[in-house]
Amino acid sequence: MHVVVNAAMSADGKLSSRRREQIEISGPTDFDRVDQLRADSDAVMVGVGTVLADDPSLTIDDPERRAARAERGDPENPARVVADSRVRTPPDATVLDGRAQTYLLVSEAAPPDFIEEMEDAGAYVIAAGRDRVDLTTTLAKLEGEGIDRLMVEGGGELIFGLFEESLVDELFVYVGPKIIGGRDAPTLADGDGFVEDFPELELAGVERVDDGVVLHWTAEN
Numbered sequence: 001m002h003v004v005v006n007a008a009m010s011a012d013g014k015l016s017s018r019r020r021e022q023i024e025i026s027g028p029t030d031f032d033r034v035d036q037l038r039a040d041s042d043a044v045m046v047g048v049g050t051v052l053a054d055d056p057s058l059t060i061d062d063p064e065r066r067a068a069r070a071e072r073g074d075p076e077n078p079a080r081v082v083a084d085s086r087v088r089t090p091p092d093a094t095v096l097d098g099r100a101q102t103y104l105l106v107s108e109a110a111p112p113d114f115i116e117e118m119e120d121a122g123a124y125v126i127a128a129g130r131d132r133v134d135l136t137t138t139l140a141k142l143e144g145e146g147i148d149r150l151m152v153e154g155g156g157e158l159i160f161g162l163f164e165e166s167l168v169d170e171l172f173v174y175v176g177p178k179i180i181g182g183r184d185a186p187t188l189a190d191g192d193g194f195v196e197d198f199p200e201l202e203l204a205g206v207e208r209v210d211d212g213v214v215l216h217w218t219a220e221n
């Protein structure tokens with residue numbers, strides 16, 4: 001499976017404020033680039049922290065891009081994937097609105113009641129890992145479902161988890177002209193952080209977009 005991570009961060013590396021509210025870091029040009037990345041993917045993934053903070057749809061905005069997918073025999077929208085170790089996804093979340101297939105990745109500690117509630121809401125539940133979702137195993141299972149190209153839209157906890165398991169192939173970061181600050185504000189990669197064996201990236205491209213830049217990195221795994 002090919003995993004592409006995309007995020008927008010402030011000039012000081014934050015994905016949002018300490019209140020975890022969505023902040024407009026990039027503008028329409030960058031959102032259009034993100035829409036194209038979604039259109040080029042078999043599935044779009046976020047962590048449940050992002051579902052709770054932003055309630056994203058993770059669907060494609062541009063009707064022409066949806067039509068082009070349908071024309072080549074793909075579903076109009078990529079599948080949606082939510083990593084949710086501690087079963088916090090609300091049954092009325094927009095990712096469960098039926099506009100695309102939705103996979104929920106949970107740990108083996110997920111209570112059967114929750115799994116049933118999510119299945120009733122239309123989700124396909126995949127469980128692996130004792131207390132935390134085992135990303136290597138669940139992504140391999142998604143690959144078995146035909147998901148070869150996965151785009152990850154954050155947040156910082158999930159992105160770190162993917163780097164921890166050497167699952168990231170490409171990283172796109174829009175760096176925008178704002179300072180958000182705050183030691184408790186989410187950054188591009190949170191989790192426990194690395195203290196050694198830091199993943200190394202190779203710069204594949206730099207593009208000026210509005211008053212910011214899009215950095216494109218590739219990772220050696």
Ligand SMILES: NC(=O)c1ccc[n+]([C@@H]2O[C@H](COP(=O)([O-])OP(=O)(O)OC[C@H]3O[C@@H](n4cnc5c(N)ncnc54)[C@H](O)[C@@H]3O)[C@@H](O)[C@H]2O)c1
Nearest residue numbers: 007008016020047048049050085133154155156157158161
């Ligand atoms: N600027 C951007 O591009 C952007 C993108 C997405 C989210 N955000 C912001 O990020 C914040 C949410 O990010 P967050 O870090 O709190 O949550 P997150 O979206 O990264 O979700 C974290 C959750 O993922 C689940 N998870 C399952 N397995 C995991 C694993 N192996 N490793 C790590 N996590 C695992 C856990 O339940 C964990 O609590 C919000 O404020 C949102 O607005 C910004």
Ligand SMILES: Nc1nc(=O)c(N)c(NC[C@H](O)[C@H](O)[C@H](O)COP(=O)(O)O)[nH]1
Nearest residue numbers: 008023024025026034054056057058059
């Ligand atoms: N590209 C980008 N620029 C930003 O300034 C910003 N704050 C995000 N943040 C990502 C965001 O947290 C959401 O997860 C999705 O952008 C929601 O997307 P939809 O509801 O599906 O359109 N992304």
